[in-house]
Amino acid sequence: MEWILQDLWVVISVVAVLFVAGVGAIIGLVRGGNRRRTLDRGTRPDLRGGGGSHTADGGVATETRPGDSDVDLLPEAAPPGLETPESTRSRLQRLRTRLARSDSALSRGLLALLAGGQLDEDTWDDVESTLLAADLGVEASSELVASLKERVAAEGVRDEATMRGWLKEDLHTQLQPQLDRRIASTRVDGRPAVIMVVGVNGTGKTTTVGKLARVLVAEDRDVLLGAADTFRAAAADQLETWGARVGVPTVRSDKDGADPASVAFEAVREGIEAEADVVILDTAGRLHNKADLMNELAKVKRVVEKQSPIDEVLLVLDATTGQNGMRQAQVFSDIVDITGIVLTKLDGTAKGGIVVAVQKALGVPVKLVGLGEGPDDLAPFDPRSFADALLGD
Incomplete structure (x- = not known):
């Protein structure tokens, strides 16, 4: 009788353990099902450097999303192999000093x-x-x-x-300080925001896409890059390298000369499936006076819009090109409805008046400026700081 009671006690204990484990597993599945799936970015830490708030001086270029903290948090050290991008406010202050x-x-x-x-x-x-x-x-x-x-x-x-x-x-x-200079970077109606970056060859477009990814990572956004510049052999490699430095994945084609519209479409599709916050599409450099190339750019936009609206079309302009940049801007605006300007190579402000001219001509704001070759030398455009720098003390 005693050994029967002992065996019965063992059976009861095993059943109890299995029951508790089963309940825990069910709870875990329920909790896991309620969490939004995020992109695989390795082990990148929380890099929210006070991101998301709207400041009067343009200190943060992204939109606030629910759950963002209003408290400035110091970025944690990045794990081995990944970099910690400079916070938006920090880089803006540094670029103000450089402009001055x-x-x-x-x-x-x-x-x-x-x-x-x-x-x-x-x-x-x-x-x-x-x-x-x-x-x-x-x-x-x-x-x-x-x-x-x-x-x-x-x-x-x-x-x-x-x-x-x-x-x-x-x-x-x-300089029209009242213009909205925020960058679309928040999910809209259950899909990622889509940013399309365009411009002529030599303006630093692919580099700008990589730097913009760093800006958004610093604002704690889940970013995915689309390498739709399929005509320049090194473009996809260059973009992938930029993304890898901060744990951002890149969608690219394995074949040189692949259809850029197909690559862009696939990047947006993967962004939707991965529930990214924002997808940034790098497009091939276009000569603004070549109708066939510009029509192909319009095709990329049409194909992408079959599955998702494009929330932002950023035109990258070289600030040193002056009035030639104005002609480029006008043609691109006619083809793809520009929503914002990124001015690169603004290190010397001798030609900085292009900011005023392009905003007047297109009715869209300069949103970002690049003032150097460093990976974090891209910041929101601040009209007050720029006016002070352009005219000196």
Whole structure:
């Protein structure tokens, strides 16, 4: 009898253990089913560096999503093999400092003219010519000179510091600080935001896509890259390398010269399945005066839109190209409905007036600027800081 009771006790214990384990497994499955599946980014830590809030100075370029903290968190150290991108606010402050130290030809030219003491019509013509040389465009240059002349006549003040201050105020207004400069980076109606990046060859487009991925990773977004530039052999490798540095996957074709629209479509499809926050599509560089190439770019957009709207079309412009960049911008805008501008190579502000001209012509904001070769030398555009830097102290 005793051995029967012992065996019975063992059976009861085993049944009890199995019951508890079974309940735990069911609870785990239920909890797991309620979690949103995220992209496999290795073991990248939480990199939310105060991301998501909307600041008046453009310090954060992304949209807030539910659950984002309003508290600035210090980025954790990245695991071996992965980098920790610089937070948006930190890079913006650093780029402001770099802009302020830049040697602006516009600032030097205006200083010489306004400090001359004699403000006759010839001097005002020279001021307008200086503004035109900085690529502000005819309309903006004329408006700035007219406003400055009116103030000088009304207040009878001619010292250089005061006039420079007035000019800065007017330039800040010309930069349209009221424009929305946020980057679409939050899931919309259960799908990822889709960003399409376009531009001519040589503007640093693929590099800009890689740097933008770093900006969004720093804002704790799940990012997926699409290598739809299939005509340049090294483009997909370059993009994949950028993504791998911060744990962002890249969708690419195994064949050179593959249909870029198919690659873009597949990237968005995988982004939807992986429940990414944002998919960024790199497209091949186009000559704005080649109709067949531009039509192919329009095809990429049409194909992608069969499964998902495109939330953002960013045009990458080389700031040093001046008015030629304006012609590029207009053609691209006609083909793919540009929503924002990324200005690269803005290290020297001699041609920085292109910001004013392109915004006036297209009615879309400059959203990001690149001021160097470093991986985190891309930041939201801040009109106030830019006006101060362009005209000096």
